[in-house]
Amino acid sequence: MIGPTDAGRLVVIDPGDEGQRIEAVIREAGGDVAAILLTHAHLDHVGGVAHIAREFGAPIYLHPDDLPLYERAAEHALAFGLRIETPPPPDVEFTEGVAVSFDDLEFGVRLTPGHSPGSVTLVGGPGAFVGDVVFAGSIGRTDLPGGDLDILLDAIVTKVLSLPQQTILIPGHGPETTVAAESATNPFLSNLLEPCLHCGTRLALRLFGCKGGHCPNCGHPYPHGDCSDT
Numbered sequence: 246m247i248g249p250t251d252a253g254r255l256v257v258i259d260p261g262d263e264g265q266r267i268e269a270v271i272r273e274a275g276g277d278v279a280a281i282l283l284t285h286a287h288l289d290h291v292g293g294v295a296h297i298a299r300e301f302g303a304p305i306y307l308h309p310d311d312l313p314l315y316e317r318a319a320e321h322a323l324a325f326g327l328r329i330e331t332p333p334p335p336d337v338e339f340t341e342g343v344a345v346s347f348d349d350l351e352f353g354v355r356l357t358p359g360h361s362p363g364s365v366t367l368v369g370g371p372g373a374f375v376g377d378v379v380f381a382g383s384i385g386r387t388d389l390p391g392g393d394l395d396i397l398l399d400a401i402v403t404k405v406l407s408l409p410q411q412t413i414l415i416p417g418h419g420p421e422t423t424v425a426a427e428s429a430t431n432p433f434l435s436n437l438l439e440p441c442l443h444c445g446t447r448l449a450l451r452l453f454g455c456k457g458g459h460c461p462n463c464g465h466p467y468p469h470g471d472c473s474d475t
Contacts, residue, residue: 246258246271247370247371249277250347250349251348251349252277252348252349253275253277254275254279255271255274255277256278256279256280256350256370257297258282258283259282259284259291259374260291260293260296260297261288261291261293261417262292264295264300265296267293268300268301271301278297278301278302280303281305281306282345282374283305283307283335284365284367284374284377284417285361285364285365286314287377288318288327288329289417290376290417291329292318292330294332294333295329295330295333298333299333304336305333305336305337307363308339309338309339309363310356310362310363311361311362311363311364314361314362314363314391315335318331319331339354340354342355352374353369354366354367355404355405357401357404358391358393358400359385359397359399360386360397361389361392364376364377364378364385366404366405368412371415373408373413373414373415376416376417378416379414380416380422381414381419381420381422381427382427382430382431383433384397384401385397398434398437402434406424406434406438408461409424410428410462411423411424414427428446443460444460444463444465446463
């Protein structure tokens with residue numbers, strides 16, 4: 246949960262389970278939920294949605310490309326020997342590049358598919374909520390329906406590691422990390438990045454030559470060489 250906002254409301258991100266426990270924490274914090282934001286629709290991220298939505302009447306936000314997964318979440322749970330309450334239909338569609346705001350709290354929306362078709366990274370509050378796209382030292386699995394390794398790697402490089410180096414990444418599982426740490430040490434990404442010749446920041450390979458773009462760390466216009474190097 247994030248908040249409270251300046252109006253005393255909370256934003257709930259990926260309530261995957263234990264809806265009653267989450268409810269108790271919300272009520273202790275003031276009992277007003279502005280929204281339920283879903284980074285993606287796998288069952289371990291939506292298992293508590295029905296309970297929270299029913300108790301607090303909060304709108305549910307989801308990218309439409311994950312709607313088929315969302316609608317079958319309870320069925321998928323049974324396949325794993327689990328039971329979750331079927332979540333109600335989402336109220337608002339996430340759109341790439343269109344921020345969502347709740348009082349003084351705003352989240353930028355970046356579509357980061359590959360773990361699932363409609364996975365999004367939400368940039369705001371204490372950092373970037375990346376769902377199961379990237380973890381500390383690892384990346385999301387791509388062997389579930391809708392997964393694609395090449396698409397996931399491209400999304401991580403272009404939409405996550407392009408954030409400022411100091412950005413805190415908050416995964417759906419495991420410890421927090423940073424853009425700088427994953428750019429420098431994540432073994433799944435090392436072959437996709439190359440150091441800026443001017444400051445050493447590891448950047449996407451596409452930043453070559455005069456048409457590549459400025460280094461997001463030092464601002465140099467030719468992070469991997471000048472136009473003669475293209």
